[in-house]
Amino acid sequence: MRAAARAEEHRNGAPAGPDADGRLPLGDDRSHRKQGGQRPHLSIGRGPVEGGAAVEVHANVGDRDAGGGDRRRQDGVAGRVRVDGTGRHHAHAEGERQHDAQRQQALSDQASEQESEHRHPWPSPDYTEVVRRTVAGWPARNRLLGWASRAARPDRGVIPVDRPEIILAPGPTPIPPEVLLAQGSPLVYHRGPGFGGLMRDVTARLRTLYRAERARILLLTASGTGGLESAIQNCFSPGDEVFVPLAGFFAERWARLADAFRLTVHPLEEEWGTRLDPDRVADALARDPGIKGVLLTHSETSTGVIQPVRELARVSREAGAMVLVDVVSSLGAVPFAFDEWGIDVAIGGSQKALSASPGISFVAISDRAWGAAQGAENPRFYFDWREYQRFAELPDPENPWTPAISVMQGLHAALELYFQDGVDAALLRHQRLSRAVKEGVRALGLDLFGEGLDDNWTVTAIRAPEGISADTICDRIRSDLGVVLAPGQGPLKGKVFRIGHFGYVSELDIIRGLAALEMTLERLDHPVKRGAAVAAAEQVFQEAH
Numbered sequence: 001m002r003a004a005a006r007a008e009e010h011r012n013g014a015p016a017g018p019d020a021d022g023r024l025p026l027g028d029d030r031s032h033r034k035q036g037g038q039r040p041h042l043s044i045g046r047g048p049v050e051g052g053a054a055v056e057v058h059a060n061v062g063d064r065d066a067g068g069g070d071r072r073r074q075d076g077v078a079g080r081v082r083v084d085g086t087g088r089h090h091a092h093a094e095g096e097r098q099h100d101a102q103r104q105q106a107l108s109d110q111a112s113e114q115e116s117e118h119r120h121p122w123p124s125p126d127y128t129e130v131v132r133r134t135v136a137g138w139p140a141r142n143r144l145l146g147w148a149s150r151a152a153r154p155d156r157g158v159i160p161v162d163r164p165e166i167i168l169a170p171g172p173t174p175i176p177p178e179v180l181l182a183q184g185s186p187l188v189y190h191r192g193p194g195f196g197g198l199m200r201d202v203t204a205r206l207r208t209l210y211r212a213e214r215a216r217i218l219l220l221t222a223s224g225t226g227g228l229e230s231a232i233q234n235c236f237s238p239g240d241e242v243f244v245p246l247a248g249f250f251a252e253r254w255a256r257l258a259d260a261f262r263l264t265v266h267p268l269e270e271e272w273g274t275r276l277d278p279d280r281v282a283d284a285l286a287r288d289p290g291i292k293g294v295l296l297t298h299s300e301t302s303t304g305v306i307q308p309v310r311e312l313a314r315v316s317r318e319a320g321a322m323v324l325v326d327v328v329s330s331l332g333a334v335p336f337a338f339d340e341w342g343i344d345v346a347i348g349g350s351q352k353a354l355s356a357s358p359g360i361s362f363v364a365i366s367d368r369a370w371g372a373a374q375g376a377e378n379p380r381f382y383f384d385w386r387e388y389q390r391f392a393e394l395p396d397p398e399n400p401w402t403p404a405i406s407v408m409q410g411l412h413a414a415l416e417l418y419f420q421d422g423v424d425a426a427l428l429r430h431q432r433l434s435r436a437v438k439e440g441v442r443a444l445g446l447d448l449f450g451e452g453l454d455d456n457w458t459v460t461a462i463r464a465p466e467g468i469s470a471d472t473i474c475d476r477i478r479s480d481l482g483v484v485l486a487p488g489q490g491p492l493k494g495k496v497f498r499i500g501h502f503g504y505v506s507e508l509d510i511i512r513g514l515a516a517l518e519m520t521l522e523r524l525d526h527p528v529k530r531g532a533a534v535a536a537a538e539q540v541f542q543e544a545h
């Protein structure tokens with residue numbers, strides 16, 4: 001079917017996109033950013049709402065019909081949230097909205113903000129009780145997942161607050177509220193102008209991020225590994241020779257993938273944590289002139305090392321090989337330049353530096369790689385780039401299959417946020433967060449792992465102190481303080497733990513993580529100078545202001 005006719009058919013058969021320009025209405029008034037950068041308060045997930053000055057909690061636990069309405073409290077500001085026995089929030093029914101509107105009008109006519117605060121202290125005793133009872137009603141499994149149950153334990157003397165865990169792991173990274181709202185919005189139908197607009201915007205943003213003017217950019221429904229697999233399928237035929245420098249877990253994944261598709265893999269075995277030497281790679285390539293592709297990992301997430309892709313690409317091109325780079329955990333966090341560095345394929349993922357949900361992998365493809373894809377004989381179907389390209393060229397771009405629509409809506413919002421400050425600002429932020437983590441950890445007397453530390457802005461791998469397993473540190477900091485770090489992988493298991501500092505991570509997130517690390521080490525009987533890591537990180541942040 002011809003593209004235009006096909007697009008027409010979809011237009012006729014599908015609901016129109018959300019606005020006249022075919023753009024997703026994000027509904028995100030970002031004025032809060034300009035007014036001091038406060039994050040909006042949200043009612044997302046299980047449990048009560050943070051920063052409750054704008055929220056009324058309706059105590060309706062267990063005995064829904066037994067006078068829940070009598071327990072209502074009114075703070076006179078925004079909306080209301082109902083917490084039921086499942087811990088979920090519910091907007092009030094339509095009939096109650098009118099009542100809300102009238103009541104809010106009356107209140108705003110009536111009381112000053114101060115008076116209102118005075119009448120309704122936060123958190124109120126009712127609120128605390130509601131949370132305690134709600135949490136107590138959750139299945140044990142759910143309670144173990146969060147830390148609300150722990151926080152709610154009276155023997156710990158902590159007021160019950162339900163907060164998500166603090167994620168300082170190298171992906172998925174924390175997700176901004178604007179992104180959660182966008183991906184929780186009504187689905188944009190995937191054939192038609194709405195989704196087409198999303199795809200156009202997302203692709204254009206990614207093109208800027210990749211610094212790739214001419215490349216084809218495809219959006220696949222898959223995690224990062226799917227994108228890697230698509231590259232092996234589309235660029236090669238069984239028996240083709242590829243070269244893989246191995247210095248960590250994800251480089252090894254490249255080799256396993258290539259092997260699974262019956263390519264001939266030439267490995268260069270290096271110690272994990274090594275920053276690859278382009279001369280050694282050039283020498284190895286010179287020994288095997290039949291090599292068709294070099295498979296690189298830009299940010300080796302298992303060790304924190306950012307590999308010198310620019311130089312590695314140069315020597316690979318000089319050897320006549322295509323350059324395929326895994327940028328899953330690097331794109332958006334450290335400098336990258338697809339065109340200038342002569343990259344052929346670069347594969348990224350939605351859930352790392354961009355802070356969207358997992359589920360979309362994107363692939364930038366050079367003319368040379370596109371040419372290779374026309375003749376490649378590896379089996380491919382779901383990830384056949386030719387299909388993706390055909391649909392991407394429709395007047396309203398589409399995916400060949402049903403895409404992860406909500407993830408796309410979220411990714412769209414995530415890129416909007418990322419580009420508000422611009423790429424350069426984002427890169428500088430990552431550099432600063434990385435320095436703060438490294439200085440903080442050093443101040444505790446711990447050793448950092450891996451080479452090229454000044455360039456490693458995504459993840460920091462830290463050697464566990466003598467006599468303590470890194471896994472124990474990860475377990476303990478999570479169970480005691482709700483901070484998620486990543487354990488070591490492969491030969492580094494038990495020896496290093498990793499702090500991810502990319503994506504939607506703030507300076508205070510880092511401070512909290514370092515404070516938690518200090519407390520955890522002390523609880524594990526490792527001597528620490530309290531506050532040393534926090535002070536060192538603050539120093540980095542304050543110097544930058």
Ligand SMILES: Cc1ncc(COP(=O)(O)O)c(C=O)c1O
Pocket residue numbers: 170171223224225226250297299300301326327328329349358
């Ligand atoms: C460098 C790198 N490559 C590939 C992957 C695999 O991505 P996914 O888990 O999204 O399949 C990851 C995930 O952590 C990664 O860090």
